[in-house]
Structures are given as structure tokens and as C-alpha cells.
Amino acid sequence: MALIDVISLTQKLISFNTINPPGNELVIAKFVGKLLSENGFDVDYILFGENRLHLVAERGLSDMAQPLVLSGHFDTVPLNAKVWEMDPFAGVITGNKIFGRGSSDMKSGLAAMIDAAISCFNEGIPEGGVRIIFTAGEEQGCQGVVQLTEKYKKFGNARAIIVGEPTANIPAIGHKGALYFNALTTGITAHSSMPELGVNAIYKAARAISKIESINFLVERDPLLGYPTVNVGQIRGGLNLNSVPDHAEFTIDVRTTNKIKHTEIIQRLKDELGEEVKLTTLVNMSPVSTTEEDPFIQMVYKVCNIDRSLGEYSKALPYLTDGSVLQNLYNGAPTVILGPGQPEMAHKTDEFCYLGNIKNAVRIYKNIILNRKN
Secondary structure (H helix, E strand, C coil), X not given: CCCCCHHHHHHHHHHCCCECCCCCCHHHHHHHHHHHHHCCCEEEEEEEEXXXXXXXXXXXXXXXXXXXXXXXXXXXXXXXXXXXXXXXXCCCEECCEEXXXXXXXXXXXXXXXXXXXXXXXXXXXXXXXXXXXXXXXXXXXXXXXXXXXXXXXXXXXXXEEEECCCCCCCCECEECEEEEEEEEEECECEECCCHHHCECHHHHHHHHHHHHXXXXXXXXXXXXXXCCEEEEEEEEECCCCCEECCEEEEEEEEEECCCCCHHHHHHHXXXXXXXXXXXXXXXXXXXXXXXXXXXXXXXXXXHCXXXXXXXXXXXXXXXXXXXXXXXHHCCCCCEEECCCCCHHXXXXXXXXXXXXXXXXXXXXXXXXXXXXXX
């Protein structure tokens, strides 16, 4: 069994340029798969696209108990326009931090999960074993995990799920779901000096956006996730200044809770916007939530030294994860989002993660895998 230095492993994972688009997760998936295979895991690679792979790996599975699922993603976001002071693919260590694209979101989480999954078998026998699910294509709306669940048929069951997204090792038990739409309006083009001869698609889009700004989904507050939200993030239309535009598009981003069904939201938008707007659903991801009273969550809290009486921790997260798909896949299995990365550093220039958090995450993951309380 190979010895692993989790910091060196994090550096190695950062060195793979997996910016999405295009992703290029094949090489990092093969590297991780080889490491896991050398340490007793059965590894499957599932094709996502050109030079893109998902990885599913298992060890110690038993008919007597269900495995723990460790979830993560290989891809990262682009570097942004601002110039980096640190090489984004070198894993530069300065003081108590490691820098690089993906250092927090979420290659440090991948490294800690790999280390814990391998080394825990030296310290005990994980009840039910371990299943690792590392995906391509997460960063643009979790399309990768959706495709994986449609294509791969050997997921089995799970006693619980850990999603290793950046939380600074503070466990979260939920996040909102997401509905992303592209909205299209069409018109009739004409010369801008004679607008009465045309139909302006941008005006249609503007009327629709005004309705969206004031929309109220009329649902009660979710005690974990709060209220649904809606945002228009992009708009484009027209070809030139002196023509009536016959085409306009904008995007709608709805973040959802357990208090309203996605089918109800879709119907509400269609009713509000009317026939002038054609909606195409881009992403449809359910909320993630688990009660704090669940025995698995209670164990995770103890491992992470969470004192519920203090109430000084965030129970839910603002961002989306593969957990939306995996919790549904595993019939509502208790799900926690827990990783060493700094959530506020995700997607930022000169992204970093604290070295101590990475090392501590290995301990946390091992204790959870082995069902220890501290």
C-alpha cells in the first residue's frame, strides 16, 4: 500500500489543468484511478466527452452493510481576467497556504478524500466499505453527474454521502436546488426609423424581466433553506443599432427550497410570462437537506466538534453541488457537504486553501468512514 502525503497529492491535482470549459478531466481521472487501484480499489472510468472521464471506485463493499459515498468533481472554473500573482497550476506553498486554481474548489477535498479512503483500511474495517464518485463537468451546473447517473448502472446503495466541496471543514446539511432557464423572445425586424413596421423582441424581453423582478412564489419559509430566489443573469439581443431586433434571449436562475415543487415553479413562470416567452430548462437540480437529528449527521457533528447549542455555524450553503443528484439517486440518504477548502476563495484569483485544513480533513473523513465519534 502506497504512502500518501496529502499536501503533495493536492499539489499534483492542482497541476492538472481541468478548467471547464473544456474540462480535460481524462488525465487527472486516470492518475487518481491508478493511485486507487494500486491501493486495492476497483475502479471504473465512465466517458463524459472528448478527453473527459468520470471515476467510480469501490473497496470493502459488503452484503451486510451499505457503503459510505465520497463525492467530488475534477473540473475547475476559468482563471478570471485579473492576473494571478501565483502560478495557478503549481500548487505554490507560502506560509500556511497552498495556492492554485482548484486549491479550495475542490482539489484539496479530492486529495483528502483519496488519502482518507486509502489509509482508513490500515486502521480498521469500514463497515459497508467506501465508494468514491468523482465527476467531470460539475462547474457549469452539475451536468456531469446527471449524465453519469443516466449512463452508469452500478451505483448500488449508500448509507450516507459526503460531498467534499469547500466548507472550511464545517459540515453543512443542505443547500438550495436550482432551476436554470434560457428565455427566448422573437419579433419582426424592420428599419429603426420605421419601428411600427416591426415587432421588437427586446421590448418583449424587457416586459418579461420586469415581471420576473417582482415575482413572489408565495411559499412559506423553509427552516433550513429559507425562501426561493430568482435572478436574471444574462441578456442579449439585436444585431445593430438601427434595426428593430427580431431576437432576444435572457437567462433565469431560480434557487429552490423543499417548500415548492419544481413543476410548480415552471408552471408559475409560464403563466407569468405568457406566450411571448419560450422557456428552455437548462438545469433542474433538487435541494439537498438532511435533518440534524439523523444519526449520521450527529456522528459527523461530533467528529467535527460542532456544538449545536452555540449555533455559530451555517447549516445550509448558497451554492449547488452534485449532492442534488446523488441524494435523490440514493433514496434520500443523509448527505453532508464537508471539505477543507475556503468557501470564500472558490472561483477567486489567487485561490488558496489552508494546509492545516487539508490535513484535518483527512482525519475527519477517516473518522467518519470508520464511524468514530472523535
